[in-house]
Amino acid sequence: MPVVTDLDSVPLTPVYTIVISTTGEATIDGEQVEHLPGQDARTAALADIRVRAARRGHPVRINAKEPDGSVWPLIVDHDGAVTPLDAPHPAALPAAPSPLREERAAPxxxxxxxxxxxxxxxxxxxxxxxxxxxxxxxxxxxxxxxxxxxxxxxxxxxxxxxxxxxxxxxxxxxxxxxxxxxxxxxxxxxxxxxxxxxxxxxxxxxxxxxxxxxxxxxxxxxxxxxxxxxxx
CATH class of the missing domain: 1.25.40.10 (Tetratricopeptide repeat domain)
Known part of the structure; x- marks a missing residue:
């Protein structure tokens, strides 16, 4: 699938956290992810993130934490495109509210x-x-x-x-x-x-x-x- 090439175009927030447990379960920001029979936890978590990206109208940032403790910064788009990053997500600076940003973020x-x-x-x-x-x-x-x-x-x-x-x-x-x-x-x-x-x-x-x-x-x-x- 195609990937995001202009990383600066992706908003710095929110950054979702996916955690894959040693038992094969997944959470997003601490909430359990339900998955279909035969579907693995990672696929279910990414499907959930895709919905969130579609709702926002732009790709979103995530940190994917594996059972061994390793953390992978990724960008996920509504069509399932996953872009791995070679560095952590940059920290967001406080900014004045933007009407366009609020419109895009509205669920x-x-x-x-x-x-x-x-x-x-x-x-x-x-x-x-x-x-x-x-x-x-x-x-x-x-x-x-x-x-x-x-x-x-x-x-x-x-x-x-x-x-x-x-x-x-x-x-x-x-x-x-x-x-x-x-x-x-x-x-x-x-x-x-x-x-x-x-x-x-x-x-x-x-x-x-x-x-x-x-x-x-x-x-x-x-x-x-x-x-x-x-x-x-």
Whole structure:
């Protein structure tokens, strides 16, 4: 999976702490993580962190503590991308409240969170079609309630786009979803790193489409050109 390359774009707080016990259980900030039958503790903990990243609309920082006491600083995004760091997370300096930061950090309301939970549950059990359907429902709800450029809505759209890549059965749709993600992130003034990643994923999906269906790919070429400047 792709990783975060612009570490400075990731907020310094919060930093979640995952602890894996010697018995194979996991906690996040001291709270027990429930996992599905046959699912290991690390996978369950990272799935939980992915939900938190999606709710915030940006990657989040974690410290993963192993049973032997070793601690690994990581950055985790909503799509499951995990970026290991070679140094501890930098300490956050006190700062005046920022309206944008508070908006991004606001949790989903219970109704939206329930739909997001369905997205994650479906993906974890391998039902990507159901996950994509729930992600589209979530994006529609968030767009109606918060607007299409709200961080939560952008996170849901990015999740839909990522799921379209995972399904590997409709490269035209995957191209369009990543195009839309890149364009809306750019309009919203979202971090450049994630916007570039969406634009590059659009090109990757289009390259695959060009191999399988040159005519459909050619029809999408003008749309692809709209985000060419975002890939640099």
């Amino acid at each position: 989903l309301d219970p109704h939206h969170a329930a739909v997001l939970g369905r997205v994650v549950a479906a993906e974890l059990r391998g039902d990507l079609a159901a996950a994509a359907e729930a992600a589209e429902e979530l994006e529609t709800l968030l767009a109606a309630d918060l607007g299409p450029l709200h961080p939560h809505t952008l996170g849901a759209l990015a999740t839909r786009a990522w799921l379209s890549l995972l399904q590997r059965n409709d490269w035209a749709a995957a191209t369009r979803l990543h195009l839309l993600t890149a364009e809306r992130r750019h309009q919203a003034g979202a971090p450049d790193t994630e916007t570039r990643r969406a634009a590059r994923n659009a090109h990757a999906a289009w390259d695959r489409l060009r191999t399988l269906d040159p005519a459909s790919a050619e029809a999408l070429r003008p749309e692809l050109g709209r985000v060419a400047h975002l890939t640099a």
